Amino acid sequence: QFDQTIDYWGGRPHDDAWRAAAEQRIAELRTAPLTIRVNGALGAPVPGATVRVEQVRHHFRFGTAAPAGRFVGTDADSERFRAEVARLYNTVTFENDLKWHDVNPAEQQRIDAAIDWLDEHEITLRGHVLVWNFEVMPPRVRDLDAEAMRAAVHQRVTDQVGLYRDRLYLWDVVNEAVTNTEIWDRIGWDQFPEVFRLARAAGPNIGLAYNEYNMLNDREGHWRRSLENARRLIDAGAPITTFGEQAHQGVPLVPLPRVLELLDEAAKLGLRIEITEFDLGGVDDEEVHAQYVADFMTACFSHPSVDAFILWGFWEGSHWRAGENAAMFRRDWSKKPAQDAWEDLVLNQWWTRAAGETDGAGEFTQPVFYGRHRVTVEHDGQTVQAIVERTPDSPDWVMVSLP
Structure with missing residues (x-):
């Protein structure tokens, strides 16, 4: 809260009613779902794989x-x-x-x-x-x-x-x-x-x-x-x-x-x-x-x-x-x-850090802030990384294939 003993506002009202709507707009405008689809060597979906998503750059x-x-x-x-x-x-x-x-x-x-x-x-x-x-x-x-x-x-x-x-x-x-x-x-x-x-x-x-x-x-x-x-x-x-x-x-x-x-x-x-x-x-x-x-x-x-x-x-x-x-x-x-x-x-x-597991269809979906992300997938001792750009114009999914 601002120090109310000092008037930095020139007598103008300055409540916080704007904030909730602004944060809602940020979620709607600056983020979007990203689905990680994990396949095995033969192309079959891999359930239960550990997925980590970490942002490396803002859009x-x-x-x-x-x-x-x-x-x-x-x-x-x-x-x-x-x-x-x-x-x-x-x-x-x-x-x-x-x-x-x-x-x-x-x-x-x-x-x-x-x-x-x-x-x-x-x-x-x-x-x-x-x-x-x-x-x-x-x-x-x-x-x-x-x-x-x-x-x-x-x-x-x-x-x-x-x-x-x-x-x-x-x-x-x-x-x-x-x-x-x-x-x-x-x-x-x-x-x-x-x-x-x-x-x-x-x-x-x-x-x-x-x-x-x-x-x-x-x-x-x-x-x-x-x-x-x-x-x-x-x-x-x-x-x-x-x-x-x-x-x-x-x-x-x-x-x-x-x-x-x-x-x-x-x-x-x-x-x-x-x-x-x-x-x-x-x-x-x-x-x-x-x-x-x-x-x-x-x-x-x-x-x-x-x-x-x-x-x-x-x-x-x-x-x-x-x-x-x-x-x-x-x-x-x-x-x-x-x-x-x-x-x-x-x-x-405003920075994405998330982790979870793929579902029965081999997918993990996470809202991310637009930008570049490092995706790490681990399963049965194998680790694969991919760099993914999520922008307003990009696909909302990426395929990661385990060897």
């Missing part, structure tokens, strides 16, 4: 932002950083490395090596960002006239998407267009949907997102204008697939029923939604911080339009809001309660 994207340099650094902190990323996340966003700037050969080599490390660990990469604002573009571009800047923006989008198109699953094509209007005011708002078309031409199979802030902070003016911008893209026929909601949260806390209402409003666009930059600052009580992180994650994971929950950093030694108690690991790598809460959800409550 849903749980991720973090990170500097590319941490994936190639040789210092102790970088080594620990990589170990935690490999243990906790299946998706990464480079915090600054893919923003628009002139990349020298050494920096490009570091980025490529970081992506190689992610590939080796089967961690997908989210591209951030193709077009943002004047401050995040090379000085040589900033002072161009409208026609020359338009050409530079086109070249930027085409080159970057083409360069990384087989290495990213999605690009933030445009970031924060509600407040960062300088580029569009100069090159023309008709270019807002056009950059999505250029990105699609360069990357036919990649996800394309419009990313905005203040979407889940309940700041009505901003989120309404963000939805209007997304609708503008859709109405113009832009090939947008995803609406990114940054979710940098603070005090006063937004009640979770309101968070769900805001997600419902965004879902009316008909796009997939990703939580792209979550953090929570300004809550000094670490237990309150942990509880709200867990509740916010639960609300988002329960929503049918949400495909990803990505932090904007997790370690105090590499976090833009370290002074606001937003990181989940302290500088010395000790865990804050929020980190324990994250792990309890992602690696425990």
